[in-house]
Amino acid sequence: MGVQKEFIDLAVRAMDKAREVTLGNFRTGINIDTKADASPVTIADREAERIIREMINAEFPDHGILGEEFGPENIDAEWVWVLDPIDGTAGFVTGKPLFGTLVALARGGKPVFGAIDAPAMNERWLGAEGTPTTMNGKAVKVRECANLNDAWLYATTPDMFIGENKKSFENLSTAVKRTNYGADCYAYGLLASGHVDLVCEASLGTYDFMALAPVVIGAGGIMTDWQGKSLDINSDGRVVAAGSKNVHGAALEKLGN
Amino acid sequence: MGVQKEFIDLAVRAMDKAREVTLGNFRTGINIDTKADASPVTIADREAERIIREMINAEFPDHGILGEEFGPENIDAEWVWVLDPIDGTAGFVTGKPLFGTLVALARGGKPVFGAIDAPAMNERWLGAEGTPTTMNGKAVKVRECANLNDAWLYATTPDMFIGENKKSFENLSTAVKRTNYGADCYAYGLLASGHVDLVCEASLGTYDFMALAPVVIGAGGIMTDWQGKSLDINSDGRVVAAGSKNVHGAALEKLGN
Numbered sequence: 113m114g115v116q117k118e119f120i121d122l123a124v125r126a127m128d129k130a131r132e133v134t135l136g137n138f139r140t141g142i143n144i145d146t147k148a149d150a151s152p153v154t155i156a157d158r159e160a161e162r163i164i165r166e167m168i169n170a171e172f173p174d175h176g177i178l179g180e181e182f183g184p185e186n187i188d189a190e191w192v193w194v195l196d197p198i199d200g201t202a203g204f205v206t207g208k209p210l211f212g213t214l215v216a217l218a219r220g221g222k223p224v225f226g227a228i229d230a231p232a233m234n235e236r237w238l239g240a241e242g243t244p245t246t247m248n249g250k251a252v253k254v255r256e257c258a259n260l261n262d263a264w265l266y267a268t269t270p271d272m273f274i275g276e277n278k279k280s281f282e283n284l285s286t287a288v289k290r291t292n293y294g295a296d297c298y299a300y301g302l303l304a305s306g307h308v309d310l311v312c313e314a315s316l317g318t319y320d321f322m323a324l325a326p327v328v329i330g331a332g333g334i335m336t337d338w339q340g341k342s343l344d345i346n347s348d349g350r351v352v353a354a355g356s357k358n359v360h361g362a363a364l365e366k367l368g369n
Numbered sequence: 370m371g372v373q374k375e376f377i378d379l380a381v382r383a384m385d386k387a388r389e390v391t392l393g394n395f396r397t398g399i400n401i402d403t404k405a406d407a408s409p410v411t412i413a414d415r416e417a418e419r420i421i422r423e424m425i426n427a428e429f430p431d432h433g434i435l436g437e438e439f440g441p442e443n444i445d446a447e448w449v450w451v452l453d454p455i456d457g458t459a460g461f462v463t464g465k466p467l468f469g470t471l472v473a474l475a476r477g478g479k480p481v482f483g484a485i486d487a488p489a490m491n492e493r494w495l496g497a498e499g500t501p502t503t504m505n506g507k508a509v510k511v512r513e514c515a516n517l518n519d520a521w522l523y524a525t526t527p528d529m530f531i532g533e534n535k536k537s538f539e540n541l542s543t544a545v546k547r548t549n550y551g552a553d554c555y556a557y558g559l560l561a562s563g564h565v566d567l568v569c570e571a572s573l574g575t576y577d578f579m580a581l582a583p584v585v586i587g588a589g590g591i592m593t594d595w596q597g598k599s600l601d602i603n604s605d606g607r608v609v610a611a612g613s614k615n616v617h618g619a620a621l622e623k624l625g626n
Binding site: 139202203205206207208209210233264266269270271290291292293294295298302305307308 | 396459460462463464465466467490521523526527528547548549550551552555559562564565
């Protein structure tokens with residue numbers, strides 16, 4: 113099994129190119145919301161995705177593509193790329209350097225390769241089925257955490273939990289050691305590198321979560337939906353990632369299982 | 370008036386030294402909470418503050434010092450240094466690179482010099498009364514924001530607002546364009562550099578806010594308590610910083626004035 117080396121190689125080259133665009137539009141000092149269409153974040157988002165799509169189309173024309181900025185292409189293909197050119201748009205817009213470019217490759221709807229690229233940090237996590245996750249080429253590993261009440265939890269913002277999800281998250285949040293906010297996809301990289309024990313989020317798009325699971329799993333962690341099921345292209349956008357099995361299980365319980 | 374060059378020079382050299390300690394203990398891959406006294410964050414916090422104190426004592430023995438880790442020294446002096454060796458401890462502990470070292474100098478209890486040093490980002494903001502704020506030696510400026518509902522707001526976490534403060538903050542948060550969390554002192558640097566319009570926080574210690582005001586004010590911004598009064602050593606830990614006067618005034622109204 114595993115993922116062909118040339119697919120990963122394409123992803124790496126595409127993210128290198130996308131970095132030029134995202135960094136070139138980062139901290140340009142304009143209040144980016146006054147002109148939505150011509151704002152640096154919109155330009156960076158579209159241009160980065162366009163570059164990645166073009167490279168995929170040129171090298172693997174039979175692959176499908178699902179991206180945040182443009183329409184789906186050939187998504188019944190065996191291999192489908194899932195792209196989020198800028199994850200953490202609100203961070204990007206406010207000069208916070210933790211935004212990321214997310215590139216995933218799904219086979220039969222299941223993510224088998226994922227990359228979290230943090231251009232402003234010059235950090236890139238790569239996770240592929242059957243191989244250890246790396247950060248800038250070096251293998252990384254989740255850390256052990258004995259109990260849920262010792263766990264450091266991340267979520268992008270409490271505002272992502274609505275209705276029943278809010279109650280579930282509060283139930284989890286009050287059971288952990290500490291809840292931190294505001295790291296977007298970067299939190300999953302920190303988890304893969306053994307600095308964070310738990311990430312729990314909701315209201316994510318397919319683009320947001322597909323790349324994260326291979327990174328977390330390849331580092332020895334677990335990442336599922338709130339029912340404990342493996343993530344795929346049809347998952348509902350509620351995810352929980354953990355470094356330890358027992359913390360993951362205890363988190364699912366707090367979320368209502 | 371102004372701040373003597375040799376005071377600022379000392380702060381810069383002290384922060385250089387403190388960086389070695391904080392970065393040397395950052396992302397060391399240990400779950401830092403298992404042994405509180407010997408944890409990397411505790412070591413870094415104490416050692417960084419000790420280094421800065423020693424340099425102040427050696428060069429300006431008549432100055433006072435108020436630091437987070439050790440007791441107050443000579444705080445009735447005309448000049449008093451206020452130190453937070455690691456602001457954003459929860460970020461530090463989880464590998465998030467936005468933590469900062471805060472160094473302020475107060476004269477008669479009022480902050481006349483402040484520095485936000487972000488070691489893992491290699492970014493340092495310096496603000497001194499009567500001179501423009503710099504980031505890595507380059508002058509920075511806040512950005513204009515026409516209205517509160519166009520403003521991008523930061524706060525470290527919603528959990529810092531308790532009781533009446535929570536209601537006030539929610540009143541503000543629902544009136545802005547978007548609320549982001551999780552940047553600690555770094556958010557004030559982003560505001561000074563013109564990427565963020567508003568930062569509102571509560572439950573801060575004297576160590577947390579004293580260094581921030583000179584940075585924000587020297588960049589053309591405004592930073593006060595929730596009543597609109599200038600910050601000093603006795604302020605109550607509820608602060609609001611803005612790039613524009615009208616946004617600051619509108620924020621104070623939402624907070625209950």
